[in-house]
Amino acid sequence: ETLVNRIAAGEVIQRPANAIKELLENSLDAKSTNIQITVKSGGLKMLQIQDDGCGIRKEDLEIVCERFTTSKLTQFEDLSSIATFGFRGEALASISHVAHLTITTKTSNDQCAYKAMYEDGKLKAPPKPCAGNQGTQITAEDLFYNVSTRRKALKNPSEEHARIADVVSRYAIHNPRVGFSLKKLGENLAEIRTKANSTHVDNIKCIFGNSVARELLEVECVEDGLKFKLHGFISNANFSTKKQIFLLFINHRLVDSTGLRRALDSVYSLYLPKGAHPFAYLSLELDPRNVDVNVHPTKHEVHFLHEDSIIEKVKQAIEAKLSGANT
């Protein structure tokens, strides 16, 4: 059974950046206002996330790393929306099967914090009382220590680090009210640092620099009929990074959509000079029942109902902005 769980876990968590994404989403779901991430060797030796969210109750520490344990079911009326939002109760379980996992947490109701260590989904010993502020610290050490094929496949800590930084940057831009930091263990200076209560534009500037942020156009669009809401920022500039930057969130989860990418490319090819490297941050809110629930956890590509019509509307909204800006 342990082996089966480990194989399943390896599908959810294929590299450190997958773990960071899951842990970030948990901290955001816990209504944190500050999230600090510390990593060692691209997260392969250690990745740690500290938040100031609601914390985990002592009695729940026993079960949080069991598969399909989630506290988020009651917030949603039907099961299909749960999967859509990523509430599968698999993230902590999976991490505990492929790393040494330690959780230190305190809720506002508890007198002290509790520290718990896990292996293969199970608590190693009863949680120990300890000092700590409200919130949760999760530490995963020696990722894939027991999955040699994965360990061998991930040879390059600096590439893993870059992927982590990319995920943190994207969540920071999408969540300007929350302060984020990312640093390497032992270094004083954070390589990413955003303040709590900033704006999307502040954070785009902070992460991608002034040249991107200077020419940003805000796009907004609401469609009651198709049940979707779009908000985002696109650049009208040809700035000098190597590649196009495209950040897409659907229902506050970082995803990818080939259809949307193509639509964006086709609009940009009309309005920007050849070889331009545009920036786009788009946040789409859709009826959760309309988003494909069968997406694989590590496949970020999503599909949704009325996809073509919604993409067409998004395209029109962006085109209107770009054409307006150019005249």
Ligand code: ADP
């Ligand atoms: P899911 O997010 O799908 O519910 P996870 O395995 O990611 O499943 O997390 C399991 C449960 O652990 C969550 O439902 C939540 O109750 C609790 N949890 C995990 N991380 C945090 C956190 N940072 N703060 C508070 N609770 C957390």
Ligand code: MG
């Ligand atoms: Mg989760």
